[in-house]
Amino acid sequence: MAKPKIGIYGLTGCGGDQLMILNLENELLDLLRNVEIVAFQEASSVQQDEEVDIAFVEGSVSTELDLERLKDVRKRSRMLIAIGDCAIGGCVQAMRNQEMTMKEKMEEVYGKGEEYFKVLEPYGLSKYVNVDLELQGCPIETTEIRQVFLSLLHGDTPEIKDYPVCVECKLNEYQCLLVDKGMPCLGPIIAAGCNARCPGLGIDCVGCRGPIMNETNAAEELHTLLEKGYDERYIENRLRFFGANFEGILKLSKMLREKTGGARGK
Amino acid sequence: MTSESLDAFVNNLETYGKIYGPVKTGESCSFQEISQSKEMALNYSRTMIPPKKFFLKLKERMFIFDERECEYEETLEDGKIVVFGIHPCDIYALKLMDKIYLDKNPDKYYQMRRENATLIGYSCHPDEYCFCQSQGTNYAVDGFDLFLHELKDKFLVRIGSEKGNKIASENSKFFMDVESSDIQEFREAEGKREKEFTLKLAINGLTDMLALSYESDVWKEYADKCFGCGSCNLVCPTCRCYDVVDNVNMDLKSGERQRMLNSCMLKKHGLVYGGKNFRPTRVERLRNRFNCKGSLREDMMNCVGCGRCTVYCPSKIDYVEVLRRVRGEL
Amino acid sequence: MMENVFLPKLAKIVKNEKMTAMEHFLRLQLLDKKTAEEFQYNLGQFIEISIMGVGEAPFSICSMQNQKYLLDLCIRSGGRVTSAILRLGEGSLVGVRGPYGNGFPLKEMEGSNLLLVAGGLGVAPLRSILQYSLKNRAKYRDITFFYGIRTYDTMLFRDEFNSLLAGGDESGCKFYLSYEDPKDEQCLLLEAEYSDRCMSGVVSKLFERTEISPKDTYAIICGPSIMYKFVGQELTKRDVPPERILISLERRMRCGIGKCGNCIIGDGSSIRYVCKDGPVFTYWDALHTKGMI
Ligand SMILES: Cc1cc2nc3c(=O)[nH]c(=O)nc-3n(C[C@H](O)[C@H](O)[C@H](O)COP(=O)(O)OP(=O)(O)OC[C@H]3O[C@@H](n4cnc5c(N)ncnc54)[C@H](O)[C@@H]3O)c2cc1C
Ligand code: SF4
Ligand code: SF4
Ligand code: SF4
Ligand code: SF4
Ligand code: FES
Numbered sequence: 001m002a003k004p005k006i007g008i009y010g011l012t013g014c015g016g017d018q019l020m021i022l023n024l025e026n027e028l029l030d031l032l033r034n035v036e037i038v039a040f041q042e043a044s045s046v047q048q049d050e051e052v053d054i055a056f057v058e059g060s061v062s063t064e065l066d067l068e069r070l071k072d073v074r075k076r077s078r079m080l081i082a083i084g085d086c087a088i089g090g091c092v093q094a095m096r097n098q099e100m101t102m103k104e105k106m107e108e109v110y111g112k113g114e115e116y117f118k119v120l121e122p123y124g125l126s127k128y129v130n131v132d133l134e135l136q137g138c139p140i141e142t143t144e145i146r147q148v149f150l151s152l153l154h155g156d157t158p159e160i161k162d163y164p165v166c167v168e169c170k171l172n173e174y175q176c177l178l179v180d181k182g183m184p185c186l187g188p189i190i191a192a193g194c195n196a197r198c199p200g201l202g203i204d205c206v207g208c209r210g211p212i213m214n215e216t217n218a219a220e221e222l223h224t225l226l227e228k229g230y231d232e233r234y235i236e237n238r239l240r241f242f243g244a245n246f247e248g249i250l251k252l253s254k255m256l257r258e259k260t261g262g263a264r265g266k
Numbered sequence: 267m268t269s270e271s272l273d274a275f276v277n278n279l280e281t282y283g284k285i286y287g288p289v290k291t292g293e294s295c296s297f298q299e300i301s302q303s304k305e306m307a308l309n310y311s312r313t314m315i316p317p318k319k320f321f322l323k324l325k326e327r328m329f330i331f332d333e334r335e336c337e338y339e340e341t342l343e344d345g346k347i348v349v350f351g352i353h354p355c356d357i358y359a360l361k362l363m364d365k366i367y368l369d370k371n372p373d374k375y376y377q378m379r380r381e382n383a384t385l386i387g388y389s390c391h392p393d394e395y396c397f398c399q400s401q402g403t404n405y406a407v408d409g410f411d412l413f414l415h416e417l418k419d420k421f422l423v424r425i426g427s428e429k430g431n432k433i434a435s436e437n438s439k440f441f442m443d444v445e446s447s448d449i450q451e452f453r454e455a456e457g458k459r460e461k462e463f464t465l466k467l468a469i470n471g472l473t474d475m476l477a478l479s480y481e482s483d484v485w486k487e488y489a490d491k492c493f494g495c496g497s498c499n500l501v502c503p504t505c506r507c508y509d510v511v512d513n514v515n516m517d518l519k520s521g522e523r524q525r526m527l528n529s530c531m532l533k534k535h536g537l538v539y540g541g542k543n544f545r546p547t548r549v550e551r552l553r554n555r556f557n558c559k560g561s562l563r564e565d566m567m568n569c570v571g572c573g574r575c576t577v578y579c580p581s582k583i584d585y586v587e588v589l590r591r592v593r594g595e596l
Numbered sequence: 597m598m599e600n601v602f603l604p605k606l607a608k609i610v611k612n613e614k615m616t617a618m619e620h621f622l623r624l625q626l627l628d629k630k631t632a633e634e635f636q637y638n639l640g641q642f643i644e645i646s647i648m649g650v651g652e653a654p655f656s657i658c659s660m661q662n663q664k665y666l667l668d669l670c671i672r673s674g675g676r677v678t679s680a681i682l683r684l685g686e687g688s689l690v691g692v693r694g695p696y697g698n699g700f701p702l703k704e705m706e707g708s709n710l711l712l713v714a715g716g717l718g719v720a721p722l723r724s725i726l727q728y729s730l731k732n733r734a735k736y737r738d739i740t741f742f743y744g745i746r747t748y749d750t751m752l753f754r755d756e757f758n759s760l761l762a763g764g765d766e767s768g769c770k771f772y773l774s775y776e777d778p779k780d781e782q783c784l785l786l787e788a789e790y791s792d793r794c795m796s797g798v799v800s801k802l803f804e805r806t807e808i809s810p811k812d813t814y815a816i817i818c819g820p821s822i823m824y825k826f827v828g829q830e831l832t833k834r835d836v837p838p839e840r841i842l843i844s845l846e847r848r849m850r851c852g853i854g855k856c857g858n859c860i861i862g863d864g865s866s867i868r869y870v871c872k873d874g875p876v877f878t879y880w881d882a883l884h885t886k887g888m889i
Contacts, residue, residue, distance in 0.1 A: 030516050150514045154649050155683060156676050159511065163496060163532045166580065170500035171324045171526055173296060173315050178580045180293035188493035188580045215533060217493050220581055328602055331648045336689050338603050371853040374600040476864025480886045507857030510850045514649040521649045528858065535858060538848050539675060544861070544887070558860055563867040
């Protein structure tokens with residue numbers, strides 16, 4: 001059997017997810033024996049624009065160029081896997097989506113009257129192309145990418161965790177920070193896969209893996225944290241930090257904006 | 267047994283296996299390995315994870331396989347344990363688990379661990395979340411090897427099995443005969459304890475109430491509050507649902523099959539071929555959970571009134587409150 | 597040594613044949629002779645097939661018990677395990693556990709008419725009953741088979757059913773076929789040839805074509821979950837008592853023996869495990885267990 005061809009590409013993002021693939025180190029070498037890597041942005045400058053079996057794409061679509069490249073990669077790949085929150089929901093970059101226009105944002109950062117490169121409001125890949133699989137995380141977990149690689153090489157569709165961090169807390173018997181200590185943990189609405197790393201260290205979940213697709217009860221998270229005495233704006237920001245483009249959180253933000261009549265601090 | 271002998275008795279239990287007892291971990295409690303009785307917080311109300319974890323592990327490897335050898339090889343670790351300080355509700359819960367896991371197709375993993383374990387019960391006092399009295403699980407009649415009832419300066423010890431009897435006779439130096447004054451004291455303590463229960467749930471006819479309320483709006487109302495986080499099931503001493511995954515090693519030929527506890531509050535629990543889900547939203551999932559817990563499947567109440575699901579629900583969904591709503595009491 | 601029920605037994609694939617775009621016919625032979633001989637199953641029971649590194653899934657056995665200890669299955673691909681099975685060639689090994697579940701009450705049905713109603717892949721367990729009842733023809737009265745397909749391309753066991761159509765009542769079974777795509781050419785051709793036995797529409801429409809005598813008929817339904825409601829209603833309308841209408845359910849299963857709880861259904865007064873209390877239930881059960889159909 002011919003070795004599957006793999007391409008790893010980056011759009012607008014920090015490159016952290018590609019780095020996590022490099023972090024596989026020794027294992028990476030073993031894995032590489034089984035595949036042919038035709039493009040790997042972070043690891044080498046060689047880019048071959050040929051057909052690939054599996055394309056891993058990191059980063060959000062934030063410029064016209066990103067979009068062009070994404071469409072090109074989609075055309076050339078049998079399977080397209082979005083890696084990292086940026087490629088899924090826009091991640092941190094999308095924190096202010098739909099709050100201000102892109103022009104306002106650029107002006108705020110670069111000053112008025114500057115010439116900007118062609119920017120788009122940051123979104124994940126699935127807004128534009130068909131995505132076969134999404135690996136959440138900011139960055140993705142090495143254990144997860146390892147499992148996905150192994151699954152694919154074995155010939156199977158990888159199983160992605162579609163349940164909240166709380167499950168992993170319980171399976172590890174970690175104390176519940178939200179219930180026991182009243183900490184503003186986002187675990188109940190955030191996709192597992194990190195093996196509840198932060199709660200295990202006594203740190204409340206900030207939601208770096210992003211909310212669970214179509215299952216997020218953001219309104220209840222707000223309600224729960226309000227009851228614990230946290231400030232509404234603080235909670236909203238916390239929710240939007242990694243999840244601003246996710247349906248449940250978008251809806252919540254919209255509701256809150258309407259409630260306050262659009263008046264919002266920056 | 268006198269209160270002073272407890273330390274020495276617990277030390278002696280080492281003969282029967284590794285000793286586990288309730289230990290304070292932060293604000294919660296957990297059954298952990300101990301070497302001395304003073305490490306235990308014996309006045310604990312409940313551990314977050316119930317003692318079922320000793321028998322149906324939170325996650326465990328079931329067996330390993332190798333495609334080259336075409337072989338499945340079981341991986342069972344063996345070892346005797348003593349679980350010290352189990353409360354009556356958890357003892358009842360294990361009785362239910364036994365009915366399921368030790369039926370005509372016994373689960374070898376569970377069975378082995380169960381046979382290797384000595385259960386030592388310990389009396390407790392209810393807090394505002396306990397409603398075992400309503401469920402009829404506040405006094406363990408059997409299902410333990412020994413049961414220690416704490417009295418003023420001594421313990422009244424009940425023997426619940428042959429294994430318990432053996433331990434008692436091998437440690438006879440710690441035990442004294444029961445005097446009639448002890449019985450009087452025990453009776454008074456139990457009577458006092460019965461009155462300590464504040465939380466009550468009427469369970470007569472509950473099974474039918476649940477069936478009749480299948481289409482009730484109550485489910486939707488609580489589903490709106492629910493995260494679908496599964497905590498309620500994962501901390502429940504009678505929830506036994508688990509999921510299974512295969513993990514392959516780097517050689518792509520060998521690997522393991524693993525199982526871990528599952529929850530019917532999660533999306534995958536009802537998912538079948540073609541993405542069809544028999545419980546697509548939290549409404550159906552929550553309803554399923556309460557119907558399952560409120561049933562008499564295996565001829566006993568599937569909820570033992572331990573209060574864990576209420577305490578550990580991040581959204582503060584109160585088990586008793588929901589069922590009272592279902593009954594139309596609230 | 598205590599037996600570990602979760603440890604699969606090895607079986608060899610002796611046949612793996614494409615039947616339609618989605619479905620494969622799989623024939624397995626248990627490697628260990630003693631295991632094979634002890635492997636006695638009731639029709640309607642299922643087995644768990646394991647593929648190393650991929651997982652495990654339940655499948656109905658679709659043929660009657662035979663002397664050669666072969667297990668026939670009909671597998672629709674698409675998921676992890678099912679796609680992996682597809683990849684495996686003849687001679688490959690898989691793991692098998694079972695047989696599990698209750699199966700159909702064949703003894704109890706003796707002396708009655710049988711009405712088998714299959715939709716799509718639901719034909720798999722019903723085929724085993726058809727085989728059995730035709731082989732033991734004297735034990736049963738009229739045997740009627742309704743098979744609903746979407747298009748001719750998706751029809752399973754085509755040769756077998758075509759010969760039932762061609763054989764008419766001589767074949768020992770009154771076979772009726774319904775197809776959902778009214779423009780399907782091959783189905784139209786079949787209809788032209790056997791107009792009394794083949795029509796377009798959903799499977800419950802076939803009731804228009806035949807009389808059933810409610811007093812002494814057992815109806816057995818297997819197909820997608822929505823089918824149970826419709827066919828159940830048709831049968832009740834015709835006075836077939838609900839306890840003589842049998843259905844076979846599908847749910848997520850991880851263990852097959854009442855442990856993993858994934859297949860739990862029902863309400864407070866009736867919690868059922870599909871794997872150990874079923875997969876065969878009566879329509880009466882369905883009417884008294886919420887969420888069953
Ligand atoms: C008693 C019984 C008898 C059966 N008999 C047969 C038979 O004879 N023939 C047959 O072909 N089948 C039969 N089935 C069905 C068969 O068991 C399933 O097709 C099989 O379990 C699929 O397993 P899999 O590993 O291939 O799919 P999996 O990969 O486990 O996926 C299961 C299903 O869940 C869906 N899924 C998984 N993850 C997600 C997700 N994140 N989001 C959305 N959807 C998801 C998939 O669409 C898939 O269909 C039977 C089932 C039962 C219970
Ligand atoms: S600590 Fe956070 S993630 Fe863990 S169980 Fe509690 S709420 Fe869930
Ligand atoms: S349902 Fe709740 S109260 Fe009842 S046994 Fe389970 S965790 Fe305890
Ligand atoms: S309540 Fe849910 S998780 Fe618990 S045993 Fe029942 S089905 Fe399983
Ligand atoms: S613990 Fe509470 S929020 Fe989580 S699934 Fe259970 S009821 Fe819902
Ligand atoms: S499949 Fe495990 S309990 Fe039914």
